[in-house]
Amino acid sequence: MRRGVYLIEEVDFRPMNSRKPLEYLTWLTGYKRADQDRDRPELTAGLSIRSRQIDLAGAFYAVGITGHQQFKAVTLWDCHGGWDGGWRQMMDIYAGVDPRLFLSDIDDLRFSAFSRPLGAVPGCPALADLLAEAYAAPFYLFESATVRPGAALDYLAAVREERAPVLAEHGHRCVGLYEVLFCDTEVVTVWGMSLDDHLALQRARDAALGLDDETEPDHRLLDWRKRAREFLDGSWRETLLAPFPGSRLAPVT
Template sequence: MRRGIYLLEEVDFRPMNSRRPMEYLTWLTRYKREDEARQAPTLTSGMSIRSREIDLAGAFYAVGITGHPQFKAVTLWDCHGGWDGGWRQMMEIYQGVDERLFLSDIDDLRFSAFSRPLGAVPGCPDLSEVDTAEFYVFESARVRPGAALDYLEAVRTERAPLLAEHGHHLVGLYEVLFCDTEAVTVWGVSLDDHLRTQRARDAALGLDDEVPPDPRLLDWARRARDFLDGPWRETLLSPFPGSRLAPGGASS
């Protein structure tokens, strides 16, 4: 069984025009639905690579109040077939640097984009089988050089069971590829469970006396420092209708 290969992209929109993320996500989910019936990958003017093997698994509006720059969209792509499948198809468009590579229907809509290639690790769910959620927690962790796999194994065996008790289900467990200092995890959660988790943490800190505390949430933060070597951040994503990870799925 070959390793799952994914791509996570963060897209910024400036100047601050609140409708640009919606225009981008609407365009993106619409044209990817058209690719579902495509038999072979094609490089087309204005669209870049069109392929059913490069699958838009998740399209999200970044919840700015949780720490994202405003306004931002996040997308999660599943490269079916791994390195020799969707990833190869994406790389092939750079062979010879075809002029169509520089044409896009959304020129000037995006201000900037940052992509992370991701490799699944043991215990990472198949995106076609995970339950959808109201919100997704996106974690980026800077780890000690070479510690990504160890950190992710600790997440799988220690943190995932704890968060499951708080209504979080694991969606992605990824090593960031082509570097040795970053890991990414993705979790699905309801709004109510997100709030309950935050209050349980507050109570463990002695900052909320109206709910039961869960000191294990603080224990994990200390345990994570065995692997971390820099910033660790969680932010929330709201799924945009039309992708597989949105409630109702891609048929929405």
């Protein structure tokens, strides 16, 4: 089995205009739905690469109150076929620096975009399997962490073996465990959950800290944070994402 190769992109919009992320996510999900029946990849003016193997698995509006810069969209892409599939198709569009690369239907809509290539690690679910299952969650937890050089795989193994079972008991399902590629100091994890499970987890942590005496504490949540510090070497942050209606990881309404 080939390693899963994915891409996560964070897009922000300035000056602050709440309609810009709506317009962007509507445009993006619309044209990618049309790509599902495409027989072969094609580079088109205004829309860049069109391919069913470059699959928009998730399109999200970032919940600003959880620590994102407002306003922000996050997208998660699956490169079907790995390095020789969707990844090759994305790289092919740069061969010869085709002038069509510099035309886009969304010019001037985005202020900036930051893309990170991701490699699945052992125990990471395949996004294609989740989509085939029609899995969807009302919210997703997005973790980005800086680890000691070379510690990414060890950290993710610890997440899989020690943290994932605890989060599962709190209704959080693992969606992705990723090493950020082309560097050795960053990881990304993604989890799906309901709003009630999100709130219950926060209260269980508060109770373990002695800050909530009306619910059951889960001291394992504090134990994990101590364990995680054995691998971390810089910023660590968890934020929430709301799946955009019509995207593939969004509940059907």
